[in-house]
Amino acid sequence: MLLVEDLSVFRGERLVLDGVDLTMDAGDALLLTGPNGAGKSTLLRILAGLGRMDSGRMLWKGEDILADRTAHAEHIAYLGHHDALKPGLTLKENLALFARGRPIDAALDAFDLDHLRDVPARLFSAGQKRRAALARVLLANASLWLLDEPSLGLDARSVERLGTVLRHHREQGGMVIATTHVPLPLENSRNLALPGAPVEDDTLVELAHT
Numbered sequence: 001m002l003l004v005e006d007l008s009v010f011r012g013e014r015l016v017l018d019g020v021d022l023t024m025d026a027g028d029a030l031l032l033t034g035p036n037g038a039g040k041s042t043l044l045r046i047l048a049g050l051g052r053m054d055s056g057r058m059l060w061k062g063e064d065i066l067a068d069r070t071a072h073a074e075h076i077a078y079l080g081h082h083d084a085l086k087p088g089l090t091l092k093e094n095l096a097l098f099a100r101g102r103p104i105d106a107a108l109d110a111f112d113l114d115h116l117r118d119v120p121a122r123l124f125s126a127g128q129k130r131r132a133a134l135a136r137v138l139l140a141n142a143s144l145w146l147l148d149e150p151s152l153g154l155d156a157r158s159v160e161r162l163g164t165v166l167r168h169h170r171e172q173g174g175m176v177i178a179t180t181h182v183p184l185p186l187e188n189s190r191n192l193a194l195p196g197a198p199v200e201d202d203t204l205v206e207l208a209h210t
């Protein structure tokens with residue numbers, strides 16, 4: 001379903017991703033691992049259609065993803081480092097923005113958020129925000145989940161709940177690509193270890209639109 005071939009990415013002078021290949025079929029899970037700065041988030045953002053690549057190709061069911069990013073956005077749910085909730089809106093209102101009329105109760109239930117449904121997101125703890133962002137992924141109704149450190153800030157019970165949600169998604173033919181520095185509750189996953197390279201601070205130059 002998803003085919004990535006020979007994907008390379010420069011950030012400034014640095015070759016951050018060097019000829020990455022990957023394939024994902026229904027029910028697959030892939031863990032992206034590697035040291036800080038190895039390019040895990042960069043790869044995830046590119047797969048989400050959010051970042052620029054320098055060479056390679058990405059196909060979804062044989063079609064070039066870059067040819068129609070709007071169509072690709074329908075297939076994916078992306079969870080970045082930032083939970084990106086609107087602080088002034090309640091949880092229910094935040095989720096409604098993604099639900100497109102679908103009921104939100106199952107997503108609230110999946111991450112034990114029902115008691116927070118009418119609370120503004122600005123009052124949430126870090127773990128509560130992460131659970132809310134995960135509920136939003138669930139609500140997106142997308143096949144391919146791209147999750148950047150999904151268990152960050154979660155307590156043990158919530159990690160268990162995340163495991164249940166991920167298993168259910170894959171049983172229904174969904175796919176998961178996740179970055180992580182800690183073990184995730186993701187059975188039978190493959191691992192793509194990005195090697196990274198030592199970087200001197202003075203080689204880091206901020207680039208826009210990456």
Ligand SMILES: Nc1ncnc2c1ncn2[C@@H]1O[C@H](COP(=O)(O)OP(=O)(O)OP(=O)(O)O)[C@@H](O)[C@H]1O
Nearest residue numbers: 011016035036037038039040041042205206207210
């Ligand atoms: N906007 C940018 N401008 C310049 N360099 C960038 C930019 N964004 C990322 N980089 C560089 O790209 C490299 C890969 O960063 P990335 O965030 O993908 O790493 P990561 O593997 O996700 O790291 P971590 O484990 O710390 O989350 C790093 O060297 C980083 O400094």
